[in-house]
Amino acid sequence: MTATGVGSTEPARSAGTGFAGAGARTRATLRQELIGLGGIVERNIYLTKRYLLWDLAFMVWTIANTLTIVFIARAVNVPPAQENELATKLLVGAVIWAFLGIIFEFVTETVAWERWEGTIEYTFMAPLSRPTHLFGMGAYAVLYGLIRATILFFAVAAFIGIHIPNANFGAALALLGIASFSFIGIGMMTSVLPLISPEKGAQLGFVAQGMMLVVSGVYYPVSVMPGWMQAIAKISPATYALRGDRASIVDGAGLAWADVWPLLVIAVVAIPVGLAIFRAGERYAKKHGKLKRSG
Amino acid sequence: MSTLVAPNSPGLSVRRDVPAVEVKGLRKEFRRRDKRAGRFARRRMPALADVTFTIERGECVAILGQNGSGKSTLVRLLSTLLINDGGEARIFGHDAFRESRAIRKLVNRVSVEASFFKKMSASENLSYAARFYGMPPSQTRRAIPEILEKVGFPADRRTEAMENLSRGMQQKVALARALLTSPVLLLLDEPTTGLDPRSKLEVQEFIKDVRVTHDATILLCTHDMAEAESLADRVGLLDRGELLFLEPVEDVKARYGVDTLEQAFFAATGRAFEEEANEDDEYREVFG
Numbered sequence: 001m002t003a004t005g006v007g008s009t010e011p012a013r014s015a016g017t018g019f020a021g022a023g024a025r026t027r028a029t030l031r032q033e034l035i036g037l038g039g040i041v042e043r044n045i046y047l048t049k050r051y052l053l054w055d056l057a058f059m060v061w062t063i064a065n066t067l068t069i070v071f072i073a074r075a076v077n078v079p080p081a082q083e084n085e086l087a088t089k090l091l092v093g094a095v096i097w098a099f100l101g102i103i104f105e106f107v108t109e110t111v112a113w114e115r116w117e118g119t120i121e122y123t124f125m126a127p128l129s130r131p132t133h134l135f136g137m138g139a140y141a142v143l144y145g146l147i148r149a150t151i152l153f154f155a156v157a158a159f160i161g162i163h164i165p166n167a168n169f170g171a172a173l174a175l176l177g178i179a180s181f182s183f184i185g186i187g188m189m190t191s192v193l194p195l196i197s198p199e200k201g202a203q204l205g206f207v208a209q210g211m212m213l214v215v216s217g218v219y220y221p222v223s224v225m226p227g228w229m230q231a232i233a234k235i236s237p238a239t240y241a242l243r244g245d246r247a248s249i250v251d252g253a254g255l256a257w258a259d260v261w262p263l264l265v266i267a268v269v270a271i272p273v274g275l276a277i278f279r280a281g282e283r284y285a286k287k288h289g290k291l292k293r294s295g
Numbered sequence: 296m297s298t299l300v301a302p303n304s305p306g307l308s309v310r311r312d313v314p315a316v317e318v319k320g321l322r323k324e325f326r327r328r329d330k331r332a333g334r335f336a337r338r339r340m341p342a343l344a345d346v347t348f349t350i351e352r353g354e355c356v357a358i359l360g361q362n363g364s365g366k367s368t369l370v371r372l373l374s375t376l377l378i379n380d381g382g383e384a385r386i387f388g389h390d391a392f393r394e395s396r397a398i399r400k401l402v403n404r405v406s407v408e409a410s411f412f413k414k415m416s417a418s419e420n421l422s423y424a425a426r427f428y429g430m431p432p433s434q435t436r437r438a439i440p441e442i443l444e445k446v447g448f449p450a451d452r453r454t455e456a457m458e459n460l461s462r463g464m465q466q467k468v469a470l471a472r473a474l475l476t477s478p479v480l481l482l483l484d485e486p487t488t489g490l491d492p493r494s495k496l497e498v499q500e501f502i503k504d505v506r507v508t509h510d511a512t513i514l515l516c517t518h519d520m521a522e523a524e525s526l527a528d529r530v531g532l533l534d535r536g537e538l539l540f541l542e543p544v545e546d547v548k549a550r551y552g553v554d555t556l557e558q559a560f561f562a563a564t565g566r567a568f569e570e571e572a573n574e575d576d577e578y579r580e581v582f583g
Contacts, residue, residue, distance in 0.1 A: 031429070032429035035426050035429050035430070035431050036426055036427050036429065038426060039422075039423045039424075039425075039426020039427055040423075040426075042422065042423050042426065043412070043415075043419075043423035046412075046415050046419045046423070047412065047414065047415065050414035050415060050456070051414065117411070117412050117413065118408055118409070118410040118411070119410050119411065119412060121371075121374075121376055121404075121406070121410065122404075122410055122424065123427070124375075124376060125374045125375055125376055125399055125402070125404065126399060126424070126427035126428065127396055127399035127400045127427065127428060127429075128427045129396075283378065286375075286376060286377050286378045287377075287378045288325070288326070289325055289368075289371075289377060291376050291377075
């Protein structure tokens, strides 16, 4: 076998032989995957720039929507201190809903978006591993979602006049960061839906997002739900993200291991399962000719 | 093209002792609704039926066929976007269905649709596409303007959104995207369909230029017989999923005792090339 370069332009890169060669190949592959991951983030930055006005409008809508929820605290006849605490808890719920919504939208629409733009075939025939592809989408979603969540939180808190002198924002952000891994893992599972059903898949992803938040106590304690819903809440990462972030913002609590370890366990399970489901969905789409643009 | 930079392709090797493309008994079927047989009934419809051919390294082969003949199905199978139902396909010795990662490093494609993020510019689209092939910004900063210049794309429009470019311009960017990664196998799926005559000629000239200056093997799927005749070393005819022949144009004409490829198509199929596609052909066109 004779090795030659890709195209006519360069000789093949000799990766060496033996253990040293294997190490060099691993490093080169890793480098290529990191460049690919950077490409996904880069593309999303370009798109955010191009759709900036749309993003601005969406931000205004999200702030208005969050205000409609947080104003409920003003309507409840309780002492001011309790009203402030209720408003803060509702705000944390709304912000996490918005954050989770962004992650699900980005990861779930990995397929739907590219199908609509017509680039899906080029992305899926590129030599980029699927985990890198999906993590790239997830990484940008977390970055973008955190920026939006921060703006949303402070804009609404300022508008309503919430007092949170003890808030531990560092711990709240760190917990959200840890929770992101589980959210991405679950997002990977739902991102397969548009691959299998081009017409209805994206909507089913939103259904999954809604179901997760309903059982996680987004605006109420988990304890008010029926027993079977409380059981499901135990395996939802949003439950621990909401509980921990509320404790950090309202009471100034630090990172609690009781919230961190379930998130880590869910991430360790959800990511490989999400990848496996996506791979199976991709195989199905390739078998049945569904990996195509829609327009 | 000699100034183009190849992508980082760790461990990638291209064998010289094997054909560029080796397809044996390749089969692909799709299931479609059969309303006559019942509400939920489906029937299998062959998109490719036992297709066998070989393309040597450096060759340019054109596959002719009407809409729904299976051309795009063939291109999608070779570019790892479909999984076969039978037979095999090897690209430079790599199994197209079991070694898809290796294949993806060797192959790139230009299809009839431009397929870009419409709000992004030509440079941005090429830039992120190149990252998928391991090309870092330090490489693409130089390579993208070079390849765009090579395909005749005006420098002052590099930052303009793709949605503002003509079809011809978009197709030049599509060619640039395919060549930026220096593929050893270039799959061209109706690259000039829908282009105005001038753009069509420019794209065809560029393909000829690629053949001279680039060590790429080309599989061109088209329904333009003149294009096939002018660009390809050998011409094949795919009709309703079956490859009827694949040989030099003169041999095709001699085989059927005719003067043109249109006449050869009629002699081989009993139909005129322009004849409208039937319902099954249209289904193959949509799903293949």
